[in-house]
Amino acid sequence: MELQPFSDKERMETLRRELTDPRVYLYSCYDLGGVDGTDDWMFALNGYGAKHEFLGLSINRSPMGVIEPAAKIFFTVQVGETVHRTWDNLQFHAAYADRLEAGSYYWRDPKAGFSFELLMVKPGCARIQFTIHNHHTASMPVSVCAAFLQPDLTALTGSGELFIEVKAGQILFAPETEFSATAAAGGKAEFVAWLAAGNCDEKNRVAIDNARKTDMDEFRARQYELSHPRALTDFPTGDDREFALKVYNDLRANLINYGDSFFSAPNRVTHKGQWLWDTCFHVLPWSLFKPEIAETLIENLFQMQEESGFIPICYSHAVGSVNYATQPPLITFALSRIAASSGLQQRLYPKLEKFYFWLEQNRKLPGGLYGWKTGGESGMDNSPRFDDLPGEATTEKNLDYTGRVMPPQTAHIDLSCMMALFCEDMAEIAAQSGMTGEAELWLGRNAELKNKINSFLFDDESGFYFDREENGKWHKIKTVASFWALTAGVAEEKQARALVSHLMNPEEFFTPFPVPSVALDEKCFCYNYWRGPVWVNTCYAVVDGLRRYGFAEEANAISDRVIAGIKRDWEHSGHLWEIYDPLGGFAENMEKKRWGARENATQFAGWTATVLNLMMK
Numbered sequence: 001m002e003l004q005p006f007s008d009k010e011r012m013e014t015l016r017r018e019l020t021d022p023r024v025y026l027y028s029c030y031d032l033g034g035v036d037g038t039d040d041w042m043f044a045l046n047g048y049g050a051k052h053e054f055l056g057l058s059i060n061r062s063p064m065g066v067i068e069p070a071a072k073i074f075f076t077v078q079v080g081e082t083v084h085r086t087w088d089n090l091q092f093h094a095a096y097a098d099r100l101e102a103g104s105y106y107w108r109d110p111k112a113g114f115s116f117e118l119l120m121v122k123p124g125c126a127r128i129q130f131t132i133h134n135h136h137t138a139s140m141p142v143s144v145c146a147a148f149l150q151p152d153l154t155a156l157t158g159s160g161e162l163f164i165e166v167k168a169g170q171i172l173f174a175p176e177t178e179f180s181a182t183a184a185a186g187g188k189a190e191f192v193a194w195l196a197a198g199n200c201d202e203k204n205r206v207a208i209d210n211a212r213k214t215d216m217d218e219f220r221a222r223q224y225e226l227s228h229p230r231a232l233t234d235f236p237t238g239d240d241r242e243f244a245l246k247v248y249n250d251l252r253a254n255l256i257n258y259g260d261s262f263f264s265a266p267n268r269v270t271h272k273g274q275w276l277w278d279t280c281f282h283v284l285p286w287s288l289f290k291p292e293i294a295e296t297l298i299e300n301l302f303q304m305q306e307e308s309g310f311i312p313i314c315y316s317h318a319v320g321s322v323n324y325a326t327q328p329p330l331i332t333f334a335l336s337r338i339a340a341s342s343g344l345q346q347r348l349y350p351k352l353e354k355f356y357f358w359l360e361q362n363r364k365l366p367g368g369l370y371g372w373k374t375g376g377e378s379g380m381d382n383s384p385r386f387d388d389l390p391g392e393a394t395t396e397k398n399l400d401y402t403g404r405v406m407p408p409q410t411a412h413i414d415l416s417c418m419m420a421l422f423c424e425d426m427a428e429i430a431a432q433s434g435m436t437g438e439a440e441l442w443l444g445r446n447a448e449l450k451n452k453i454n455s456f457l458f459d460d461e462s463g464f465y466f467d468r469e470e471n472g473k474w475h476k477i478k479t480v481a482s483f484w485a486l487t488a489g490v491a492e493e494k495q496a497r498a499l500v501s502h503l504m505n506p507e508e509f510f511t512p513f514p515v516p517s518v519a520l521d522e523k524c525f526c527y528n529y530w531r532g533p534v535w536v537n538t539c540y541a542v543v544d545g546l547r548r549y550g551f552a553e554e555a556n557a558i559s560d561r562v563i564a565g566i567k568r569d570w571e572h573s574g575h576l577w578e579i580y581d582p583l584g585g586f587a588e589n590m591e592k593k594r595w596g597a598r599e600n601a602t603q604f605a606g607w608t609a610t611v612l613n614l615m616m617k
Contacts (some may be wrong), residue, residue, distance in 0.1 A: 026120050027097045027268060029255045040268070041124045041197040045116075046072065049090045049102055057118075057128075059197055060170060062269050070197065071171045076145045079112045079132055096227040097253035099220075104425065111135035119223070121214050124198050125207040130191040134183035142189045143180040172204035173197040176212070229289045233448070235615065243613055245565060248289055250576060250605030251282075255293075256317075261300050263315070266606040273316035276301060276327035277379050280334040280416075281537045281607035287338035289614055294338045298331060302351050309354030310362075313377065324403065329359055329418055332425030333487075336588035337544075345429045352429075356422055366469050368452045369411035370419050375401025378414065382593050383517070384477050384524040384531055385412075385467055399528055400593040409470040413457050414481040420449040421488035450490045458485075463498030465491075478508065478519035480538045481528075486545025488585070496549045503542065504554055513565035514558050516582035517541050528591040533579035536562065537607035543614060559614040566611045575602040 026043040041061045047053025056074040060067045077084045084107050101114035113133035121127050132142045176192040183189040194211065226453035227249050235241040235369055244482040254265045256272060263274035264282040283294035312323035316613045332352060333346060363370050372378040375386045380488055382399045386406065406412075427442035457465050459474065465482040467475040485491040486499060504510045508519040515538065517530045525532045539562050546555035565580060569587045577587040578601035590600040 026100050026118055026126065035129065035571045040272070041070070042067070043118060043120075043126055043195070043197075044493035045090075045100070045118075046074070047087065049087050049092070051088060051090070054086055055084065057195070057390070059195075061197070062272070067269055073173065073195075074383055075130075077114075077130065078141075078143045079107065080140050080142075081110065081165075082107070082109060082112075084108075094594060096223075096249045097225050099227065110457040112140070117617075119216075119219065121211040121219060122207050125194065125196045125204075125211045127216070128193045128195055132183055132184060132189045134187055134189070137185050139185055139187075140183045141180070142183050144191045145179065156498075170198055170200075170201055170204060172201060172208065174208050209507075220498070231289045235612075238563075243570065244615070246570070247285070247576065247605055247609050247612055250603055251285060251289075251609055253603070254605055261296075261303065263300055264297050264606060267601055267603045269603065270601050271604075272318075273314045273322075274301070274304070275314045276311055277330050278537075278606050279438065280328075281540065281610055283334050283338050284540070284607075285605075285612045286610035288616065291338065295344050298334055298338075298340070299344065299348065302348065303329065305351060305355065309351075309358035311355055311358075313533065325374050326359070327377060328379050328414070329355065329422055331355070332422055332429070333418075336368065336425050336428065342432060346433055349426075349429055349433065352426065357421075359419065363415065365409055365411055365470060366531065367456070368410065368449070369470075370415040371374070371408075371410045371412050372406050372415055375404045376407065378412065379480075380414075380481060380517070380530040382529050382531060383479055383481070384482065384522070385475055385479055387477075387524065399531070402593075407469070410467060410475070411457060411470060412467050412481070413453070413465045414484045416449065416453050416457065417484035417488040417490050420446050420453065420490050421484075423449065424489065451535070453485070453490050454492060454495065458491075458495055464502060465495075465499070477524065478502065478522055480509075480515055480517045480535070483515070483538070483542045483545055484551060487541045488545075489548060491549075496551075500546070500549075500554060501553055503546075506559070510558070512561065512584040513582050514579055515539050515560055520582070526591075527581070527589065529579065529593050532582065533590045534562075534565075534582050535579055535607075536566070536610055540607070540610040540613060543617070547617070555617070558616060563611055563614055566608070576605045576611075577602060578604040578608070 042060045042062055044058045046056045046058050054074050055077065056072060059071040059073070061070045062068070088107055089104040090102050091104065092100075092102045098120035100118040101115070103113065105113050107114050111134070113135060113457070115131045115133065117129040119127045130144055134140045157161070172195070174194045174196075176194060177190065179191055181189040181191070194208045196207045198204045198207060228245065229248065232241050232244055232248070235244045251264070254268050255262050256265050256268070264279055264286070265272050266275065266278050279297055283297050286294040286297065301311065304315050310323070311326055312321045313325050313327045314322040316322070335348070338608065348485070363373070365371055365431035375381050375383065381402045383401070386401045386404065423442045423446035427439045427446065430442060454464075457468055459466055459476070462476070464478055465485050466477070466504045469475070483499060483503065486496060491499060502508050502519070503515065507521050509515045511520060513534055516525070516532050516534055517538065518525045518532045527533060543559050546558070565584065566576070569575070569577065569580065573588065575587070577590075579590045580587050581590060588600055592600060
């Protein structure tokens with residue numbers, strides 16, 4: 001099966017209209033870190049600038065988990081005798097998380113050009129600039145209808161056809177220039193206004209007053225520096241650099257401030273929180289651009305750590321710490337792959353040690369292996385590994401195992417391997433810190449656990465690792481979880497080769513877009529979340545494991561297909577997605593647990609951005 005180009009142009013255009021394209025969307029962040037999740041605003045051109053859409057802006061508020069339409073502003077521009085109400089032949093010149101530039105050489109009149117600049121100068125406060133370019137040999141009158149939104153959110157003053165529709169929230173529109181002017185022959189006319197979105201009118205006024213003090217030339221230079229890191233030159237070709245630039249700016253948009261610090265959200269809208277294992281992958285692409293950000297993201301995870309050593313699954317502004325469970329313990333995995341400074345490793349060593357011993361006390365089984373508490377704790381929320389648990393039959397309506405408690409005495413292959421990797425990494429940190437005795441203890445734990453995994457969780461008949469109850473009952477579902485035996489260095493040579501034979505089989509895991517979360521030949525394979533779709537974080541881990549064992553050709557074959565699939569879907573939709581179609585179809589058709597089709601999260605520039613790390617191998 002080969003990846004085929006999309007051919008249904010009409011459907012593509014329909015989907016473009018339905019999706020929020022991040023290439024034409026402006027977020028509240030005007031610098032690294034954005035703003036907190038409780039007062040987060042997003043601006044876009046009406047219709048995302050599509051031809052024949054009304055001129056103006058759409059404004060949405062984005063608290064945790066939803067997008068709330070707040071307002072729409074409609075403009076009418078008169079150039080000479082011609083009135084323009086829609087975008088026409090608009091070309092985007094720059095589209096980043098805090099800067100949008102677009103223009104059209106002509107508006108039906110081939111000698112009347114138009115450009116539009118939207119800058120997020122302060123969080124939630126944007127500067128709007130219209131410029132009409134006169135290519136005629138005579139001067140030309142131009143006007144843009146203007147209005148002012150009063151504090152009661154309903155009264156409008158001004159003239160012409162401009163109006164603001166407010167559905168929720170507080171919007172302040174403040175013109176800075178007169179909205180009528182004459183463009184000289186060969187010259188231009190510029191119109192400037194400020195727009196602030198916040199939770200009160202006075203706050204908006206202060207934001208605009210402060211933003212107006214900004215030197216715009218300096219701001220543009222600073223913005224360009226932020227959105228074009230020098231590390232982009234590490235990507236070898238122009239196309240790769242352009243793609244990396246887009247991904248990097250989505251990463252920037254997903255940084256969320258809280259207090260004096262910040263975290264990286266999986267995406268800014270529906271997942272506005274700090275998840276444990278997500279962050280451990282988010283730092284990998286950040287390390288390519290700003291290693292100091294990567295280190296800070298890891299260190300900030302420990303702000304959630306409790307005195308017992310427990311680290312909760314998530315923190316969000318809406319609910320604080322979500323502590324019903326932890327998540328895959330991959331902090332040392334992340335530390336070792338971002339070449340963290342020895343100072344950071346030494347600071348975190350005692351905190352990591354506390355986390356390890358909490359896991360040993362609370363997740364270790366009598367036989368010495370490890371098991372998850374819930375499906376959500378594993379990160380693989382609805383994996384068929386957890387189907388048909390006692391008293392809870394699997395049906396189409398209950399494919400969400402986030403809080404489902406695992407039966408006792410079940411050893412899980414991924415957690416057991418992750419704990420072996422934890423020991424290996426701790427041994428390395430201890431050795432680098434001169435703690436030779438501690439390093440030997442960690443290596444001893446690692447060796448003991450690897451032996452238990454290989455003797456109890458590897459099935460010789462099928463040549464694959466599976467979950468298994470301590471009474472001997474197997475849970476034989478081939479999933480991506482088993483390849484942690486490669487990433488963690490658990491598999492012996494014979495077992496590694498057996499795993500690779502499954503991994504490179506096109507009827508199992510080597511699909512047009514590899515690696516599916518469930519093998520293609522499993523009866524339970526489908527397009528629902530962890531029951532078949534591709535997750536880029538586990539693709540990265542698989543490739544990492546292949547390289548560890550010297551399977552470079554296989555690693556390149558998988559990473560090449562993953563990179564091609566993500567780029568192809570980006571060109572179609574403008575998004576990085578949470579999950580992808582292993583057979584190469586549209587990512588937006590993937591399903592999510594009990595919510596069904598078209599619930600795939602967009603702008604998922606967290607662990608999906610590890611595609612950049614795959615490109616750098």
